[in-house]
Amino acid sequence: MATCSSLAFVASLLDDIGPDARRLLEILMEAWARADQWPIRQYVAHEMATAGMDLRDVLHELPEWNHGYQAVRVLRSPNPVPNAPVELGDRIAPTVHGLVHCGGGTADQMVRSFLATVSVGYARQLSLLPDPVTVKPVTLRSDALIAGIRRQLGPFGKVSERQVRLMLAGEPATWLGVHPDPDAQDWTWNLWFGSLRPYAVETGSAYLAALEELVRGRPAPPDSGAPVEPSALPRSLDHLDVVWHLLAGQRLFKRPGFARAASLAEAAASAVEFEARCNTLYDVFSMLTVPEVDKVQGPLNFLKADLKLRIADQESLERATAAVATLQQVVKLRRGQAHSDAAQDSLQAAARLGVRLTGDWADSWDRVRHVTIEAIYALIEELDAVNA
Numbered sequence: 001m002a003t004c005s006s007l008a009f010v011a012s013l014l015d016d017i018g019p020d021a022r023r024l025l026e027i028l029m030e031a032w033a034r035a036d037q038w039p040i041r042q043y044v045a046h047e048m049a050t051a052g053m054d055l056r057d058v059l060h061e062l063p064e065w066n067h068g069y070q071a072v073r074v075l076r077s078p079n080p081v082p083n084a085p086v087e088l089g090d091r092i093a094p095t096v097h098g099l100v101h102c103g104g105g106t107a108d109q110m111v112r113s114f115l116a117t118v119s120v121g122y123a124r125q126l127s128l129l130p131d132p133v134t135v136k137p138v139t140l141r142s143d144a145l146i147a148g149i150r151r152q153l154g155p156f157g158k159v160s161e162r163q164v165r166l167m168l169a170g171e172p173a174t175w176l177g178v179h180p181d182p183d184a185q186d187w188t189w190n191l192w193f194g195s196l197r198p199y200a201v202e203t204g205s206a207y208l209a210a211l212e213e214l215v216r217g218r219p220a221p222p223d224s225g226a227p228v229e230p231s232a233l234p235r236s237l238d239h240l241d242v243v244w245h246l247l248a249g250q251r252l253f254k255r256p257g258f259a260r261a262a263s264l265a266e267a268a269a270s271a272v273e274f275e276a277r278c279n280t281l282y283d284v285f286s287m288l289t290v291p292e293v294d295k296v297q298g299p300l301n302f303l304k305a306d307l308k309l310r311i312a313d314q315e316s317l318e319r320a321t322a323a324v325a326t327l328q329q330v331v332k333l334r335r336g337q338a339h340s341d342a343a344q345d346s347l348q349a350a351a352r353l354g355v356r357l358t359g360d361w362a363d364s365w366d367r368v369r370h371v372t373i374e375a376i377y378a379l380i381e382e383l384d385a386v387n388a
Contacts, residue, residue: 012351013208017101020058021071023051025102028094038093065215067172071098095170100204111204113149113159114167120148122196138191145189172214173199209347228369230265236376243383247310254287268365277365282334285327300328311386320382326375329353330368
């Protein structure tokens, strides 16, 4: 089983799932369309074999995050067939992660239904009138929840109470307050296990980006116990500029406006300030002096091409280009904010870098500075080896 580590560049919930996993999800959705329930393992294994794949191998290769979260989940059969392998009657169902990547009409509808469920649950949490000294229950009965979901989805939205229960029980963000049996009658959702605020979002991609914080854990930045020293990022850029000058005989950066570049030393107290800092960083990496390359786009890609001409050792070159790749992820943060059609890239970059795009913007900007400084000094180390 491909288990995700806690490094900055690992499989993200937003990464493409691959053709074999996609075919598995398509089989699950086709079975739902036929039977209005998720298929048993025997059926899925047969359909996968017909497509030239082994279900066991595909399940084994699926990335697994913390809490055992994957693109699909296995629902153990409560009534296995006598004298048959017990797992044949297990049902295989997609998680929200799988549904987002599967896409299409029914999958998208299920994602919308789940997001509406979270929205209704979060509204109930906000409606609580707490007591200073007495713990009060925060619950939603199934009938009230379904009514709230229908109001959210409108007259054309379809809601399956069983599927709502099943999805709540399959997501780490919601499963603590829901009994796993999807067939129980008149069930109640207990909502006091944690705020649903991070997951009350508008799109499946935004939900996966928020869930990444929970199921993967946030990569610890270097010197994570202390905030970034204000001048550390500008100084690292100056250091890189000097090292490049020694190597190439010219500065790496065209001189930015002093006042604008100086903002890199400032904190970010709001979303607007965070975006402004990212824009400045984007501008800095847009002003490289390396020559352009035919059929290559972007200054950082030009830098990668130039490094191939200057670093002979293959392992050193790989480390240097990996550092530049990190800087490219940082640039995508700005692109996603400035261009709506790049929002998906921005969410993926944030997940890979361990940057939250909601909530504590000062902490998010500190994280951006940490990973940028780390990448810059990793690049400097390889350039120093060439200069030695």
